[in-house]
């Protein structure tokens with residue numbers, strides 16, 4: 001049987017992003033049970049219908065990566081109790097049909113959601129809003145478990161690297177659940 005493929009989307013461009021580190025920890029938790037690839041979408045422009053067709057090369061590349069993935073795992077911070085604008089911009093691009101014949105790539109796509117933040121809520125409000133957005137796009141969101149990592153800066157080592165001192169077992173559970181969810 002062909003190996004499953006997970007495309008990871010990180011909603012932060014920050015070099016030392018906790019959410020990027022969370023994605024790397026998830027990659028480890030998945031191990032060799034699936035191909036796990038963090039998608040680089042830093043070159044995707046702001047949505048502008050003037051440049052929508054033909055889609056910019058960066059958009060075509062990301063759409064293809066999502067299309068061939070068996071599941072998409074989103075790791076996102078919370079900005080002002082919502083998901084960051086860059087994530088909304090990416091989803092706006094992904095929400096549009098590729099062509100008259102081909103529907104948008106998030107339809108029916110299995111999606112897992114995780115997030116780390118410095119606040120006590122651990123991105124819960126942003127995640128709820130993301131679920132609302134993804135439902136509208138007919139994605140197949142795994143509503144349980146969703147991982148929230150609160151007080152991320154307190155779960156680090158001396159160098160400030162995310163250690164997930166209390167959250168790691170929950171990440172492992174989510175990885176197991178998502179592999180099962182994808183396979184269903």
Ligand SMILES: Cc1cc2nc3c(=O)[nH]c(=O)nc-3n(C[C@H](O)[C@H](O)[C@H](O)COP(=O)(O)O)c2cc1C
Nearest residue numbers: 012014017018019020077078079080081117118119
């Ligand atoms: C514009 C902005 C708004 C933020 N709003 C929130 C918020 O609503 N809730 C929260 O817990 N943290 C908030 N934070 C703090 C983030 O949790 C923190 O910067 C976190 O490290 C961002 O994730 P990253 O490390 O992956 O970049 C905000 C940060 C920024 C830059």
